[in-house]
Amino acid sequence: xxxxxxxxxxxxxxxRFRPWLLWMAFPYALFSVLMFxxxxxxxxxxxxxxxxxxxxLSITYTAINIPYCSLGSVITNDPKERVACQSYRFVLVGIAxxxxxxxxxxxxxxxxxEDKAKGYQMAMAVLAFIGMCMxxxxxxxxxxxxxxxxxxxxxxxADLKDVWKNDQ
Numbered sequence: 001x002x003x004x005x006x007x008x009x010x011x012x013x014x015x016r017f018r019p020w021l022l023w024m025a026f027p028y029a030l031f032s033v034l035m036f037x038x039x040x041x042x043x044x045x046x047x048x049x050x051x052x053x054x055x056x057l058s059i060t061y062t063a064i065n066i067p068y069c070s071l072g073s074v075i076t077n078d079p080k081e082r083v084a085c086q087s088y089r090f091v092l093v094g095i096a097x098x099x100x101x102x103x104x105x106x107x108x109x110x111x112x113x114e115d116k117a118k119g120y121q122m123a124m125a126v127l128a129f130i131g132m133c134m135x136x137x138x139x140x141x142x143x144x145x146x147x148x149x150x151x152x153x154x155x156x157x158a159d160l161k162d163v164w165k166n167d168q
Contacts, residue, residue, distance in 0.1 A: 015144030
């Protein structure tokens with residue numbers, strides 16, 4: 001809810017949602033690689049490192065994914081086109097998941113050989129770079145054509161209070 005409220009309030013020449021793709025593409029890729037990096041530290045330090053990188057990856061994922069998923073609502077007013085956009089997205093995610101399942105282990109083996117940690121780190125670097133390029137491509141090619149009918153001037157604090165009151 002917080003990320004949605006922030007994205008809704010974004011005022012940019014690029015729109016409300018597209019700027020987040022530009023701003024978060026590199027941090028998301030960076031934290032994706034760092035999440036699969038194993039430093040030569042003590043066990044406790046590694047646990048803290050894993051927690052911090054996972055937390056940062058989760059934050060950047062939220063910051064890029066919520067606006068990305070919201071793009072369908074500002075690309076077109078036509079409900080059929082909105083459903084088509086989301087349908088294509090879900091089908092392509094399934095295909096990407098299949099491709100990832102088939103290629104990740106061979107890629108990690110190829111990059112790392114006996115050093116599995118290095119293999120996963122390098123494989124993730126490749127995948128993170130591809131993902132970053134795809135988010136930047138989306139930013140460059142998608143246009144936000146639909147403006148909200150009523151601009152919201154609500155205070156973010158008031159919205160958070162409303163969320164807190166909601167028993168769901």
